[in-house]
Amino acid sequence: MRWLIAFSLLFTVVTVQADGGPHPDTPGKAAIASAHPLATAAGFEILDQGGNAFDAAIAVAAALAVVEPYSSGMGGGGFWLLHRHKDGFETMVDAREKAPGAASATMYQDKDGKVVRDRAINGPLAAGIPGQAAAFDYMARHYGKLPLKTSLAPAIRLAEQGFEVEDHYRTLTGYRVDVLNRYPAAARVFLDHGKVPDAGYRVRQPDLAKVLQAIADKGRAGFYQGPVASKLVKGVRAAGGIWTLQDLNNYQVKERKPIVGHFRGGRVVSAAPPSSGGIVMLEALNILSQFNGGEISEDLLPHLTVEAMRRAYQDRARYLGDPDFVDMPVDKLLSDSYAKQRAASIDLDHATPSSDLGKPITVQEGHHTTHFSVLDQDGNVVSTTMSVNLPFGSGFMPAGTGVILNDEMDDFSSKPGSPNAYGLVGSHANAIAPGKRPLSSMSPTFVDFGDRLAILGTPGGSRIISMVMLGVMEAANGKPVDDWVSRVRFHNQYLPDEVQAEPAFMDTAAAKSLRLRGDKVVSVGRRYGNMQAILWDRKHHAVTAASDPRGIGHATVRAVQPR
Ligand code: GLY
Numbered sequence: 001m002r003w004l005i006a007f008s009l010l011f012t013v014v015t016v017q018a019d020g021g022p023h024p025d026t027p028g029k030a031a032i033a034s035a036h037p038l039a040t041a042a043g044f045e046i047l048d049q050g051g052n053a054f055d056a057a058i059a060v061a062a063a064l065a066v067v068e069p070y071s072s073g074m075g076g077g078g079f080w081l082l083h084r085h086k087d088g089f090e091t092m093v094d095a096r097e098k099a100p101g102a103a104s105a106t107m108y109q110d111k112d113g114k115v116v117r118d119r120a121i122n123g124p125l126a127a128g129i130p131g132q133a134a135a136f137d138y139m140a141r142h143y144g145k146l147p148l149k150t151s152l153a154p155a156i157r158l159a160e161q162g163f164e165v166e167d168h169y170r171t172l173t174g175y176r177v178d179v180l181n182r183y184p185a186a187a188r189v190f191l192d193h194g195k196v197p198d199a200g201y202r203v204r205q206p207d208l209a210k211v212l213q214a215i216a217d218k219g220r221a222g223f224y225q226g227p228v229a230s231k232l233v234k235g236v237r238a239a240g241g242i243w244t245l246q247d248l249n250n251y252q253v254k255e256r257k258p259i260v261g262h263f264r265g266g267r268v269v270s271a272a273p274p275s276s277g278g279i280v281m282l283e284a285l286n287i288l289s290q291f292n293g294g295e296i297s298e299d300l301l302p303h304l305t306v307e308a309m310r311r312a313y314q315d316r317a318r319y320l321g322d323p324d325f326v327d328m329p330v331d332k333l334l335s336d337s338y339a340k341q342r343a344a345s346i347d348l349d350h351a352t353p354s355s356d357l358g359k360p361i362t363v364q365e366g367h368h369t370t371h372f373s374v375l376d377q378d379g380n381v382v383s384t385t386m387s388v389n390l391p392f393g394s395g396f397m398p399a400g401t402g403v404i405l406n407d408e409m410d411d412f413s414s415k416p417g418s419p420n421a422y423g424l425v426g427s428h429a430n431a432i433a434p435g436k437r438p439l440s441s442m443s444p445t446f447v448d449f450g451d452r453l454a455i456l457g458t459p460g461g462s463r464i465i466s467m468v469m470l471g472v473m474e475a476a477n478g479k480p481v482d483d484w485v486s487r488v489r490f491h492n493q494y495l496p497d498e499v500q501a502e503p504a505f506m507d508t509a510a511a512k513s514l515r516l517r518g519d520k521v522v523s524v525g526r527r528y529g530n531m532q533a534i535l536w537d538r539k540h541h542a543v544t545a546a547s548d549p550r551g552i553g554h555a556t557v558r559a560v561q562p563r
Pocket of ligand 1: 369387388389390408411439440441442461462
């Protein structure tokens with residue numbers, strides 16, 4: 001942090017920075033970037049009623065549960081990275097799903113020890129105990145200013161009145177129409193007579209509205225106890241799942257100390273385990289920093305970025321899991337000496353085959369999730385990534401709840417040490433155990449460069465981490481926020497041993513330079529990610545925000561209504 005002195009001047013706190021100029025200490029405007037315009041509007045509705053960023057975050061998350069049901073929801077979980085302006089306090093609220101008490105390491109294997117993929121991703125057995133309602137309750141009680149009755153009101157209204165289907169909804173529903181059709185309660189809500197609804201069709205969710213109302217009235221007890229809990233458990237068990245009332249009642253969020261590191265003068269704050277995001281991104285950035293402090297020529301940058309990713313993702317697979325269950329060498333992974341050692345194994349002229357780096361272990365992850373970023377006019381910050389895992393999670397909805405359950409259990413390694421359906425294997429650190437949280441890649445992040453604050457994150461399974469890393473590198477280069485969200489993306493996750501890239505990357509000079517060094521560069525066939533980002537430029541007293549052009553999201557920056 002390069003701030004030297006903070007003092008009051010005519011009721012405005014200003015900060016003097018190392019570059020000499022005085023900077024107002026609060027943005028004066030608010031910004032929200034989310035994956036759906038109705039969710040961004042819900043957040044502003046709450047700011048306009050006197051809520052802070054934390055209240056607005058609850059409103060955005062709840063609205064996304066309604067209008068983006070394929071990405072996140074009351075049947076899922078997430079990580080909420082917070083910065084409170086008045087005292088600089090920062091924390092991560094871990095609302096990741098937990099394995100039910102009856103879960104076991106081999107629960108997705110058949111009698112011959114073969115992993116049954118369908119069980120791990122579809123239906124109630126695939127669902128962890130959700131954390132979302134507990135997050136709302138916790139956020140409101142510890143950080144917000146408004147009651148849940150107020151912050152959940154926009155989402156309840158959206159669930160009752162419905163929202164219109166558009167092309168994005170149709171695409172995501174198309175991926176999961178067969179699974180949704182297995183479960184009548186889900187099919188009734190999200191399909192039109194068993195088919196993907198036409199654009200303009202209205203999705204109404206009266207049962208979900210009632211669940212949200214129960215949380216608004218009773219806090220966490222409205223979801224984890226009483227009639228809602230009974231319906232959830234009854235529905236799950238009737239369809240072959242293993243949840244109990246005790247599992248729900250026992251669920252608690254946990255505050256975790258965020259992962260903090262530095263890159264090119266910026267203080268990077270990101271998600272802690274059970275997310276792998278902060279550790280993997282910072283290990284990779286630390287490796288890059290070994291080369292001229294991270295200021296790398298255009299020709300070498302793609303190669304070094306890929307090699308840094310390759311090494312950091314290898315360590316993800318080797319070491320990371322739920323910190324309540326496994327000891328992880330976090331200090332070592334984030335140390336400068338370790339980054340030096342990892343960087344020393346990089347050949348500037350040749351790609352390192354992943355197999356040369358040691359044991360081939362990695363994990364498989366889902367592809368649908370959501371992120372939003374909030375900055376309020378007082379400088380409070382929220383960066384939240386949430387998920388139900390695959391589109392529409394497990395596809396299962398217990399009757400009478402309107403809650404689509406996650407399939408986050410698939411983020412565990414279903415069979416540690418052996419290849420899964422995709423030829424990948426996972427480590428023991430991420431094996432299934434009762435009450436354990438599956439390893440995640442969700443990487444809500446902010447970076448404080450002193451004169452600029454960047455807030456960013458994205459969905460995208462295991463590619464989340466590399467996308468956020470590329471976004472941080474754009475921010476470090478002083479690029480505008482639109483560039484962070486729209487840049488062409490490439491990715492290496494150690495295994496498979498290839499650079500996965502968007503089609504637009506394939507003919508670039510960067511792709512050529514990777515191929516020349518021996519990398520296999522493959523197009524993933526479509527654009528990926530849905531980054532939501534905010535930049536507070538303290539030096540120029542400007543706030544800008546952007547929503548990824550790949551999605552249908554919306555970013556708004558404006559003054560809030562006078563209170
Ligand atoms: N299910 C996506 C993640 O947690 O990384």
